[in-house]
Amino acid sequence: MPTVDTIAAVATAPGRGGVGIVRVSGPLAREIAQALTGGKLTPRSAVYCDFQDADGEALDRGIAIRFEEPQSLTGEDVLELQGHGGPVVLDMLLERVLSLGARRAEPGEFTQRAFVNGKMDLAQAEAVLDLVNSATRQAARGALRSLSGAFSKRVHGIERELLELRVFCEGAIDFPDEEIDFLSESDVGERLEAVRNHLSALRADARQGALLQDGLNVVIAGAPNVGKSSLLNRLSGEDRAIVTNVPGTTRDTLDADFDLDGMPVRVVDTAGLRETGDAVETEGVNRARRAMAMADVILWVVDDRDTSGDIGEKPRARGMTDATATTIVARNKADLSGRTTGRLSPGVVRISALTGDGIDALAKEIQHAAGYRAGEGMFTARARHLDALASAGEALAAAAERLGANQGELVAEDLREAHEHLGLIVGRVSPDDLLGEIFASFCIGK
Amino acid sequence: MTLHSETYDVIVVGGGHAGTEAALAAARTGARTLLLTQSIETLGQMSCNPAIGGIGKSHLVREIDAMGGAMALATDAAGIQFRTLNASKGPAVRATRAQADRTLYRNAIRGMLEAQENLAIFQQSVVDIDIRKGRVEGVLTAMGLAFSAPAVVLTTGTFLGGRIHIGLESHAGGRAGDPASNALAARLRALPFAVDRLKTGTPPRIAGDTVDFARMQPQWGDEPCPTMSFISDGSEHPRQVACHIAATNAKTHRIIRSGLDRSPMYAGEIEGVGPRYCPSIEDKVVRFADRSSHQIFVEPEGLDTHELYPNGISTSLPFEVQFALVRSIEGFGQARITRPGYAIEYDFFDPRGLEPSLETKAVSGLYFAGQINGTTGYEEAAAQGLLAGLNAARKVAGSDPWTPQRHEAYLGVLVDDLVTLGTNEPYRMFSSRAEYRLRLRQDNADLRLTPVVREFGLVDADRWRRFEAKRDAIGRANAALRATPLAPGGELCLRLEARCGEAVAKETNLLDYLKRPAVTAADLVAVHAVDADIPALALEQAEIQAKYDGYIKRQDREIAKVRAQESVVLPAGLDYGCIEGLSNELKEKLSLARPATLARASRIPGITPAALSLLLIHAKRLAGRPDGSAPAGAESEPIGERAARRTA
Ligand SMILES: Nc1nc2c(ncn2[C@@H]2O[C@H](COP(=O)(O)OP(=O)(O)OP(=O)(O)O)[C@@H](O)[C@H]2O)c(=O)[nH]1
């Protein structure tokens, strides 16, 4: 498939410190490189330079490398910007790239393009599918969280107003012979004004972040009494969950928020997974499974002293869950087993929730799991929604400008575009749905 | 040699609007074509209201005309009242509507059919289709005559399994008194097509000499009188007459409510789904109970008949209720009904079983066009007919099928909607269905389509000559406008600023100046800014193109994206059920629609960017199989299960 648009994303884990990379791929990569660095980059050679904003001021200073198709990661023109600034500067850099015509990458999109452009062989296809699968699920979960509550309500409200406005505009165009007063021009103007006001108020609130709490969702799971609740308390630094030596202590899911080196994390404690006749505990186990299905990362806790064969295996392999989240095995109670704590292999860490030994290694492993996703567009659900709101706002502004000029079909076109953008958040309204809305509201037809 | 021993290239079954355009198109390309109709007298019959065109619909008629079809020319020869709709809005949404004299229209169509080379017409109803090994071989008629051809276009409209309802009485029948094709319907139901029922209705017809027109509001056509065809000049039009506007009242609504218990719709006799946009009068009264009156367009059926078509009171109430409700209407106090209104239910085939060429996926060489595909309207039928006839002929000639894309024609929108989404009500064109309607105008249908289909043999020399003249004139107009500089303070500039009130801040040219909303081509002519020898029509085109330029450029990006997706073919054997990551709902929808390309998949409601990513990767993976083949079993896939019936 010939590429027509250029995508961009932050390709490193969110968090403070270290180097951050913004990656750009597509036909605009070269132009964007020129605009950002003010010079021509020789392909495949790193240049240390300023990254400039629209006024030519330096946003950050770092290394830029340009690759030409097909000799690149994705098989397209690629630009990589390695900056030193923290997450805020990195975000500004990405915004700058987007303002130059790129669009925020979908989950897994870099990998997908690499595959489509033949940069991977067929044997890798399965792996690519897995990655895109889990990246899209991850994004879908992120979108769900971002779409919960007040934000969603307000977007839906605005979408509804816009739909009603379009019912009048499209109705006036498609049914000029009906004896229906599809609103006089001034009424359309008032309605349009109202939608625009509601939209900009929402954008202002959303930018402050109050409406969109999005963080890494880490779920602690495992057999009863292995130390899950102890780990929750350890990670969050609070005495949040009840800890006893009675298996089956935790009945309901319980969560705590903490900040992992700049990355917001919500950690969820769950009931120990086992078959039981206790109705309350059974419900707790069901809730635990649901929580696992929503997880970005599962911390699978086992007792380090347990030597039964399948103990180290991940819950999915053991048939405990069909959740596809990245899983980290935490071998707990190292103080009792007497073995050394720390990272044993990728995705396996030995810890002691009681003493805190090995917790740093576990935190690193969580960051790593998040970073693996980040390159594929994690944490972008909120950003994408804001992009969509901004584009909708622009289209509505254009509609308002056309309104006076007796160009109903152009106003309708701008409204359609605005609606398409909102559709990216709340689901697209098809032309047939719109017609249905017209027929339901007005008696049309001879 | 007797007819039944002859072999044709293309056989068209049905002589309605789809059938006649199909036969004409196939024959124009040079295919030896046979048109089989139940009755030669009803070729080109308008079985519903005597009007052609309207928003979205006249766009289709213009496209048919641009491709050398008959409908626009016949309308110009038969139209007795023409109006331009949306005249106060922009050119993209302007449309033409004509009232037609039924007899003149039929005569015009029949004349064109008889004059067409390579086309034979034969009166016989078809009872069977000869299918062997998944390929069509010909048809069998009621008399037992066999006609063979490698391509057959079926355009049997509402005749298939037709059932007419008036009150609680019902009987088998096609529209306008024609017999239903039940033998053929039974035969087709046995084939692997998904069949469903639709319904539509007509109003009672009224004798004009019993109507008091003085009590109604007359509505005359527009002056100057518009034309449908690009190659008409208005001299083809017969005498023009007025329509009238009447209205229902509180008494009418009381009568209707009192008869509801004997309405087949409300008594549950009808299972087919009627259109949302064309409700019966009883539906309107029930659903919009707060309205005290509904408008009725009283349309003349022709110049030498009194009969009237009261558009707006389609009904299947018992005759005595129809009689009373008609008489309650102002002006109809003494009116006599000439034919009762009725609802008709008929079979249609889920169009998702069709290729975009309108060939059925299940039977090679068999094409469906018109109401059989779930559409309504003469224009929708005729446009499909033309396309099916063309593609049938192309298949026989060994050429690739052709279908315009959504950004190229309303016909492209129509076909794509049908084969991708299917329909559960009679599908009618509206301009809001066309996301690229700013470029799909009735004024440029020829520019969009004529050069393309000329390659297929659809366009004759005369039309082509006129087309070239128009195209060249537009080219000259654009060049002249672009070449005329406009400098601030210049003499021409001052004249224009004075006339349009639009200041020129920095040096520009006439074409860019014309992009401004307040500036019109007429202004340029008025101040003598352009050569007098540039035709007004060409100048008007240049103006329209300039006005929409910004929007059309913006859409170009969108179209490029769709094009890219269009190039990704989804293999016929793709097993959607096995694609991990797709929701069950999407799996089901995709399995039913079996979209041919990624672009088509993208238009299925509920599809997400993530789902498209998955489809793309699966498609690439399948395409990369060593033998390049789809998995076994692809051929035996069912077309789709019987679409779930919606209860009314
Ligand atoms: N020595 C030692 N004891 C631990 C450690 N972690 C947890 N424990 C103890 O193990 C017991 C169970 O701990 P919890 O944190 O309640 O275990 P849980 O997995 O939440 O148990 P349920 O909620 O019943 O499923 C308690 O007595 C804890 O003090 C550890 O690292 N070392």
Ligand SMILES: [Mg+2]
């Ligand atoms: Mg616990």
